[in-house]
Structures are given as structure tokens and as C-alpha cells.
Amino acid sequence: MKRRPSESSMETSSKRQPPTGFARQARSSSRRTSPLLSSLGTEPDTACRPESLEKVSFVLDAGLSALETLQSAGVTMGYGSDLLGQMHGHQSEEFLLRGRVLKPRDVIRSATVDAARVLNMEGLIGTIAPGAHADLIAVYGNPLKDLAILSDPARLRKIIKGG
Numbered sequence: 001m002k003r004r005p006s007e008s009s010m011e012t013s014s015k016r017q018p019p020t021g022f023a024r025q026a027r028s029s030s031r032r033t034s035p036l037l038s039s040l041g042t043e044p045d046t047a048c049r050p051e052s053l054e055k056v057s058f059v060l061d062a063g064l065s066a067l068e069t070l071q072s073a074g075v076t077m078g079y080g081s082d083l084l085g086q087m088h089g090h091q092s093e094e095f096l097l098r099g100r101v102l103k104p105r106d107v108i109r110s111a112t113v114d115a116a117r118v119l120n121m122e123g124l125i126g127t128i129a130p131g132a133h134a135d136l137i138a139v140y141g142n143p144l145k146d147l148a149i150l151s152d153p154a155r156l157r158k159i160i161k162g163g
């Protein structure tokens with residue numbers, strides 16, 4: 001028989017914050033990270049049990065809180081998702097999830113310049129410069145004002161890969 005956490009333990013754990021000491025340590029040691037949230041923000045499976053949905057919500061809230069903590073500590077955060085198979089179509093929703101707690105320019109930077117830093121590929125990717133590998137998109141609208149543009153395939157005008 002599976003045991004469900006008691007209400008009091010859920011209440012206590014939901015008040016936990018990511019350790020800000022860890023974020024400061026990560027920053028001071030030049031560590032980099034690529035938080036993954038998109039699988040948590042997708043529409044829940046209607047077959048999920050209520051306690052599973054509660055857990056997903058808890059983990060998503062903790063992830064968003066961690067993003068805020070890492071951002072305020074100045075930790076370089078790359079962008080990415082680990083979604084495969086049927087979930088692959090949801091990977092660009094990571095822009096919207098991050099946009100809940102980060103400024104659009106910071107979310108976009110995490111997918112470009114900061115991603116290059118995380119991968120130790122500065123100057124080769126994440127920038128438009130001579131000698132860099134240029135993957136570019138042109139969109140309808142301004143993603144600095146509306147991050148939803150980046151997760152809506154209908155708003156993509158052009159994709160240039162390896163240009």
C-alpha cells in the first residue's frame with residue numbers, strides 16, 4: 001500500500017526554498033546550469049491521480065523558485081528541455097514557463113549567449129558573428145514583449161539552420 005504524505009508534511013515542504021547559499025556558491029565557482037521545466041508545465045494527463053497532479057504542481061513551483069534564486073545570484077543558466085517522443089512538441093513551452101519568473105530578455109539570452117557559455121562554445125553558437133554557426137529564426141511579433149511567440153509554430157516566419 002502506497003502512503004501519501006501527510007498534509008502537515010506537504011505544508012512544510014511546500015514552504016521550502018532552494019538554498020540561496022547554493023546559488024551563491026554556484027556563482028562564485030563559475031558553475032553553470034540548464035534547468036528543465038517544460039515537462040512540468042504541459043497539460044496534465046486526465047488519467048493522473050490528484051496526488052500526482054499535486055506533486056507536479058509542487059515540483060514546478062519549486063523549479064520556478066529555483067530559477068528566481070539562481071537568477072538573483074547571477075548564475076549562468078542555459079535553456080533546454082529533455083522531452084522525447086510524444087512530449088517533444090511541448091519543448092518550446094519552456095519559454096513560457098521561464099517567462100513566469102524571468103524577464104523575456106533573460107529567457108531569450110538563456111537560449112542563446114548563456115547556452116553557449118554553459119556548453120563552453122562562446123563565439124561559436126548563440127551569437128551572430130563571422131565564423132559562428134548561425135541557427136536563426138524570424139518571427140511575427142516581438143518576443144521581448146510576448147514570449148508566447150516563441151512557442152507558437154504559426155508565428156515562426158523563417159528558420160535558418162547552419163546559415
